[in-house]
Amino acid sequence: VEYLMSEDGGSAERFFLLGTDYVYPRTTNKILRAFLISKGVPESSIEEVYTPFGHSDYQTIVANIKKFSAGGKTAVVSTINGDSNVPFYKELANQGLEATDVPVVAFSVGEEELRGIDTKPLVGHLAAWNYFQSVENPVNEAFVSKWKAYAKAQNLPGADKAVTNDPMEATYVGINMWAQAVEKAGTTDVGKVRDALAGQTFEAPSGYTLTMDEKNHHLHKPVMIGEVQDNGQFSVVWETESPVRAQPWSPYIPGNDKKPDHAVKSN
Structure with a gap:
C-alpha cells in the first residue's frame, strides 16, 4: 500500500478493498483499513467489498470500481482467491479499466494461477509476495x-x-x-x-x-511487488532492502500493542 501511495506506484488516494468472503481477506482488510486511516486516508476514500467463493459475475463490481475511481487516483487491493480471479480481470478489460488507470495489487495471484490462462487482461497489474520465479540469483x-x-x-x-x-x-x-x-x-x-x-x-x-524468529517462530522475509508480464511471469518493481521482521500482531489494530510476541492460543 505504501508503494501504491508513492509516485512510482501511481500516487493512489482512494482504495477499493476487494476480497473473497472468508477470514483471510476480512482480517487483511481490517488491518489495511486501520493502516490507511493512520496515513490520513478518510473513510470515504475506502471501499470494502466481498464475494463468495466461485463468484464469476464481476460486471457490477467493476462498474462500481470505475465509478469510485472518478473521485481520485484509485488502487484496488485484491484478496480474491481461486478461479474468481479470471472473470474479475476479464471484466476489468471488458470495461476498459487498465492498470495505468486503476492498478490492482493481488495477494493471491502468482505464477501458478497465471499458468495456462490468457494473461493479456492482467498485464501491468501487480502482486505482492515474498518471492517470484523471475528473481535472478x-x-x-x-x-x-x-x-x-x-x-x-x-x-x-x-x-x-x-x-x-x-x-x-x-x-x-x-x-x-x-x-x-x-x-x-x-x-x-x-x-x-x-x-x-x-x-x-x-x-x-x-x-x-x-x-x-527466536520468539514467535515466524519467518523474517522480504516483501516484493511484481508486475504481471504477458508471459505469465512477474517483473519485480519494488522490494525491501532486507527481510522484514515478523510481526504476528498488527500494530495498526487497537490493543495489539499489548500482545507479547510469544503469545499463543491455548486449547
Missing part, C-alpha cells in the same frame, strides 16, 4: 531448474509449463529449516525440534537469507 536458478526437471521426469500434468511460486518457495525453506533443526537437536522429537528451530537461517531462492 544462483540459488533461485538452481531451485527453478530442479523443479522443472523433476516435473518433467515425473511426467506431472503441465510439466512443460512448470513454474515455481511463493508457496513453493515457502515450503522449500520450511522443510530445509526443519531438517537443520533436526540435525541440531539430534532427534525428531517435536518439542526439541521446535526449540532448535528458533534462530535458524536459510539462504532462500528469493535471494535473501531468511531467519526464524
